[in-house]
Structure formats: C-alpha cells, structure tokens
Amino acid sequence: LKHLFLNYVVRDRKKPAQNRQHVGQNLMVLSIFIFFVFIINFVVIIGTDSKFGVDLSTQAAKSYNTKTTVAAKRGTIYDRNGNVLAEDSTSYSIYAIVSTSYVSATREKLYVQDSQFDKVADILKDKLGIEKSDALAQLRTKGAYQVSFGLKGKGITYSVKEDLEKTFKDAGIKGMAFEATTSRMYPNGTFASEFLGRAEAVENKKDGSYSLVGQTGLERSLNSLLTGKDGEAIYEKDKDGNTLLGTETITKEAIDGKNIYTTLSAPLQTFLETQMDTFMEQTKGVNASATVVNAKTGEILATTQRPTYNSDTLEGQTKKGYDWVNRLYEAQYEPGSTMKVMLLSAAINNGSFNPNATYSNANGIKVDDVEINDWSINEGVSTGRTMSFAQGFSYSSNVGMTMLEQDMGDKVWSNYLSLYKFGLPTRFGMVGESSGIVSRNSVNIAQSSFGQGISVTQVQMLRAFTAISNNGIMLEPQFIKQVADTNQGTVRTAKKEVIGKPVSKQTASETRNYMISVGTDPEFGTLYNKSEGSPIIQVGNYDVAVKSGTAQVADEKTGTYKVGTNETLNSVVAMVPSDDPEYIMYLTIQEPKTWDNNFYATVVNPVLEEAM
Numbered sequence: 001l002k003h004l005f006l007n008y009v010v011r012d013r014k015k016p017a018q019n020r021q022h023v024g025q026n027l028m029v030l031s032i033f034i035f036f037v038f039i040i041n042f043v044v045i046i047g048t049d050s051k052f053g054v055d056l057s058t059q060a061a062k063s064y065n066t067k068t069t070v071a072a073k074r075g076t077i078y079d080r081n082g083n084v085l086a087e088d089s090t091s092y093s094i095y096a097i098v099s100t101s102y103v104s105a106t107r108e109k110l111y112v113q114d115s116q117f118d119k120v121a122d123i124l125k126d127k128l129g130i131e132k133s134d135a136l137a138q139l140r141t142k143g144a145y146q147v148s149f150g151l152k153g154k155g156i157t158y159s160v161k162e163d164l165e166k167t168f169k170d171a172g173i174k175g176m177a178f179e180a181t182t183s184r185m186y187p188n189g190t191f192a193s194e195f196l197g198r199a200e201a202v203e204n205k206k207d208g209s210y211s212l213v214g215q216t217g218l219e220r221s222l223n224s225l226l227t228g229k230d231g232e233a234i235y236e237k238d239k240d241g242n243t244l245l246g247t248e249t250i251t252k253e254a255i256d257g258k259n260i261y262t263t264l265s266a267p268l269q270t271f272l273e274t275q276m277d278t279f280m281e282q283t284k285g286v287n288a289s290a291t292v293v294n295a296k297t298g299e300i301l302a303t304t305q306r307p308t309y310n311s312d313t314l315e316g317q318t319k320k321g322y323d324w325v326n327r328l329y330e331a332q333y334e335p336g337s338t339m340k341v342m343l344l345s346a347a348i349n350n351g352s353f354n355p356n357a358t359y360s361n362a363n364g365i366k367v368d369d370v371e372i373n374d375w376s377i378n379e380g381v382s383t384g385r386t387m388s389f390a391q392g393f394s395y396s397s398n399v400g401m402t403m404l405e406q407d408m409g410d411k412v413w414s415n416y417l418s419l420y421k422f423g424l425p426t427r428f429g430m431v432g433e434s435s436g437i438v439s440r441n442s443v444n445i446a447q448s449s450f451g452q453g454i455s456v457t458q459v460q461m462l463r464a465f466t467a468i469s470n471n472g473i474m475l476e477p478q479f480i481k482q483v484a485d486t487n488q489g490t491v492r493t494a495k496k497e498v499i500g501k502p503v504s505k506q507t508a509s510e511t512r513n514y515m516i517s518v519g520t521d522p523e524f525g526t527l528y529n530k531s532e533g534s535p536i537i538q539v540g541n542y543d544v545a546v547k548s549g550t551a552q553v554a555d556e557k558t559g560t561y562k563v564g565t566n567e568t569l570n571s572v573v574a575m576v577p578s579d580d581p582e583y584i585m586y587l588t589i590q591e592p593k594t595w596d597n598n599f600y601a602t603v604v605n606p607v608l609e610e611a612m
Contacts, residue, residue, distance in 0.1 A: 072228025075257030079266040091183035097175040112175035186311035228257040261482040263299035283592035289327040295581040298475030332455040336551025339451030346416035349507040355390035394524040405449035419502035469581035471505040515545035545578040
C-alpha cells in the first residue's frame with residue numbers, strides 16, 4: 001500500500017519551472033475573478049446606495065454626523081412696564097461620586113472618600129443649608145455610584161457653584177460634581193408667587209433632554225403660549241467621534257415661546273408684599289390675601305397672599321401651614337358683609353330701598369326656622385337699637401339687609417346674584433378656577449344678603465365690585481396686557497371686557513356714597529376710628545368708598561361654624577376716589593390671633609396712596 005501510494009503521488013510530478021507556471025496561471029484566473037466581483041459589487045453599491053439591506057449614506061451620517069436639539073427659549077414674563085418677572089436661566093445640581101471604582105489610570109482616587117464625608121456635609125450645610133444629617137445619610141448610601149442632595153442641592157446659581165468648587169478644591173476633596181440644567185429665574189423673589197407660579201425642568205422620556213413646563217399659577221395656565229418648539233442641528237464628527245467646530249447645519253429652526261406682558265405693576269406689587277408682611281406680623285392670621293384692581297379696566301395691578309414663598313429660593317414652601325391653594329381664584333369662601341355692597345345696590349336699583357325708613361334690630365328677624373341677629377346682639381355689646389336703613393348699612397346690620405332682601409323677594413335678589421354672575425367662574429385665564437356656590441334655599445338666599453350661605457371666589461367679588469366702581473358697567477378681571485411673538489414680530493394687546501350691567505349708573509353712584517358713610521359716620525360707621533375721630537381707611541384727601549365684612553368660618557371636620565374668638569374671615573373693600581374710582585382694593589384675613597379694624601390701615605392706606 002505504501003508503494004502504491006508513493007507511485008500515485010509522484011506519477012504526475014513536474015519540474016519546478018512547470019509548477020511555477022501552473023501556479024501563476026491559477027493566480028491570474030483568481031485575480032481576474034476577484035476583480036470582476038469587486039467591479040460588480042462597486043457598481044451595485046454606487047447604483048443602490050445600500051449593501052445587505054443597509055442604507056450606506058445613513059450609516060455614514062451616523063458615523064460622521066451627530067444630531068443635536070436646539071432648545072427653544074421659554075417666553076419671558078414681564079410686568080406692565082417691561083420689568084422681568086420670570087425668565088430662563090442656567091442652574092446647577094450638585095452630586096457626589098461615592099463609588100470606589102471611580103479612579104484614574106494611575107489609580108488616583110477621584111471619588112469622595114469615607115474620611116471626607118464629615119467635611120463635605122459641613123460645606124453643604126454652610127453653603128446650601130442642607131442639614132448635615134441628611135447629607136451624611138446620602139453620602140453613606142450603600143451600593144450607590146453617585147448621590148444627590150434633594151431640593152436644596154438643585155437650582156444652584158453659577159456664582160454659588162464656583163464658590164463650592166473652590167471650597168472643595170481647597171479642602172482636597174474630589175468627586176463633587178455639578179450638572180447644568182435649564183431653569184426658570186424669578187428675580188423678584190417673594191412677588192405674587194402663587195399667582196405667577198413656577199415652571200420646572202421636566203425630562204423628555206424619548207431623548208433624555210429637559211424642557212421647562214409650567215406647574216402652577218400663570219406659568220401653568222399659559223404654558224402653551226410660553227412654551228416654544230425645539231429645533232434640530234447636525235454637526236460633523238471626526239473619526240474619533242469629536243465634533244468639528246464650524247460644521248453646524250440647522251435642519252429645523254427653533255421657535256421661541258411667546259413673551260407675556262402682565263397687568264401687574266412691579267413697584268406696586270413690591271410695596272404690597274412689604275405691607276402684607278407687616279399686616280401678618282400684627283394679626284398672625286391663618287391666611288390672608290390682597291388684590292388691587294384698576295377700576296376702569298379690570299386689570300389686576302397687584303395681588304398676593306399669605307402664607308407665601310420666595311419664587312427664586314422656594315423658601316417658605318416647607319413651613320408649617322403653607323398650602324398650594326391660590327386664594328384669588330381657587331379658594332371658595334363665604335364673604336360676609338362686603339356682599340352687602342351688592343345687596344344695597346340691588347335694593348336701590350329695584351326701588352325698594354328707603355334710606356330714611358327705620359327699624360329696630362332688638363329682636364332680630366326670622367326666616368323660616370332660622371333667627372338672624374346683628375353682630376352687636378350676638379357679641380352682647382348691645383340689646384338693640386333703632387336706626388334707618390342707611391345707618392343700618394353703615395352699621396353692617398344683618399337684620400336691616402335681610403329686611404331689604406325680604407322686601408325685594410328671593411326671586412328678585414336671586415336674579416341680581418345672577419346679574420352679578422355669582423356661581424359662574426370668571427374664566428379670566430387661570431386653570432383651576434372655582435365657580436362658587438349659590439343656593440336656592442330660602443334661608444341661604446336670605447343669608448346671602450349679608451354674605452353667608454353663599455360661596456364665592458375673590459376674583460368673583462372683584463368682578464362684582466367693578467360694576468359699583470365703574471358706574472354699573474361690570475368688567476372681567478384680567479392679568480394679560482400683551483402677548484408678544486418674537487418669531488413673527490407681532491403683538492396682541494388686550495382690551496377691557498364688559499360682561500354685564502347689573503345696576504344703573506345712578507345706582508352705582510348712590511351705593512358708593514353710602515359706602516363713604518361706613519368710614520365717616522361717627523356713630524354707626526364700622527370703619528370709623530372713634531378714638532382718633534377719623535376714618536380708618538384714608539387715602540390722601542380723597543373720599544373713599546369702603547365696606548368691611550366679618551364672616552363665620554365653617555369647621556371642615558364638623559361642618560358647623562366656628563364660634564371661638566376671631567375665628568372669622570374679616571375683609572374690606574375700598575374704592576378711591578369715591579366719586580370716580582381709579583382703584584379697587586380687596587383684602588381678606590382668616591382667623592387672626594389678634595384683631596382690630598384699625599389693622600386694615602396697615603395695608604390699604606399706604607398701598608392705595610402709592611397707587612394714586
């Protein structure tokens with residue numbers, strides 16, 4: 001077998017020269033074949049721009065181009081004179097890398113070491129106000145690669161970031177880093193905070209980018225106007241994936257959000273905030289609110305509430321007693337005797353008011369099975385007295401106003417409530433506005449004459465007051481002055497909106513005259529300071545039309561009215577000048593710990609003087 005095999009192997013043995021010639025021929029044939037395969041493949045690629053079902057141009061673009069989002073600018077919010085109230089800015093969030101795997105090529109430790117935790121916590125407490133125990137708890141989180149430090153570790157300004165970086169460097173601490181985010185800046189701090197609201201950075205789940213979205217107040221209500229549309233740009237990259245400068249191509253232009261010019265007056269708003277702080281120090285109420293409106297246009301010039309917070313630092317949001325209810329348009333409440341302004345106007349307009357007719361409030365008045373008495377009888381400061389209906393208005397007599405309502409009749413008074421649009425939201429532009437409740441029960445209708453048994457919002461009360469201040473013509477409250485589209489170079493300007501005429505010009509004028517007596521009548525006026533011998537509400541030398549109110553407050557747990565000392569909602573409305581009002585101011589304070597009607601002067605007098 002071995003012999004046969006060897007014979008077979010050497011049977012066709014050729015000389016070396018012949019072998020070289022044979023191999024050369026085979027290589028030439030193979031080369032020609034490969035060349036034709038390459039040419040055919042090249043023609044196919046050129047002709048189809050694809051290979052194995054893959055789009056080659058697309059893959060090349062992915063390899064050498066990068067697509068980025070061109071962020072649109074959120075619209076800026078201004079006051080009526082162009083002062084910035086809210087605008088976009090860049091802020092930073094701080095985090096600490098605590099994983100021991102984070103080291104350099106030379107094994108240098110780039111993470112925060114256990115021995116440095118105490119020092120880091122001290123720095124965070126000193127610079128950002130983060131509780132040391134909270135910071136240490138985060139730093140000691142087991143199994144974490146990096147940790148953050150909650151709300152106080154976000155929204156850091158550039159200057160604070162620079163200071164922190166220097167402090168950590170000087171202390172020899174590595175592993176503390178910052179992430180830049182688009183944020184919203186509110187340069188005025190505590191400034192109509194609940195009304196303006198806030199916009200927060202929200203992550204886009206598709207690409208991980210962040211965009212500002214209105215969460216509360218005006219920012220939320222006008223989010224669709226303020227929000228722009230992001231654009232797109234393409235950059236070229238080198239073979240290492242680095243972006244090549246100067247290669248940007250905008251494929252989709254960004255459309256910035258529209259700018260909003262509000263009706264707010266920054267100087268008046270700032271002054272109101274200061275006076276409200278003083279007012280709350282005096283009264284220590286559960287909550288309070290104040291709004292100034294242009295009586296001739298319905299424009300809201302200033303508005304605030306307490307408790308409140310600093311829009312820029314968020315200081316105040318975590319304090320006990322703070323809630324997120326906007327008292328201007330979300331909170332429903334029983335307004336008390338300021339509703340008597342509308343009752344009096346209805347009685348005058350209906351022809352059923354005789355200012356000189358007299359009555360006694362000694363025995364009250366009964367409606368169905370409910371007995372209604374005056375505040376002086378209920379408080380035991382009087383056993384009753386005789387007065388005219390004009391004096392009864394100054395005295396804030398529930399009995400007198402109920403008599404007027406009963407004389408008009410429930411149907412007529414209910415109709416006036418409808419003309420004043422109680423029970424209907426203003427729809428003045430804010431999301432979450434309440435509508436209030438108007439009952440058709442005979443007792444509640446009677447009680448609504450003095451502001452009980454009916455629920456309203458403050459913006460509804462302001463709407464109704466405009467009819468009295470504006471000679472019977474009722475205006476819709478508004479807070480937008482202009483909407484400016486910087487992309488198109490266009491501006492939309494708001495005009496005052498007339499929404500009804502519940503009473504005549506003559507009626508409105510007479511009503512304001514009777515309101516003057518509330519502050520000037522030395523015997524019956526509830527806003528007359530007898531010890532000083534002058535009106536409590538004074539604005540320069542102008543006559544002021546005023547009305548105060550004291551409403552019982554329902555206990556949310558029991559559903560019954562609270563009966564403790566000062567467990568009431570006190571309010572006042574003022575119109576100045578009374579003969580032709582320029583401004584309306586409405587102030588409320590709930591459950592003050594200490595109370596005197598003279599406290600109204602702390603806010604109303606200086607703010608309206610500033611307005612005038």
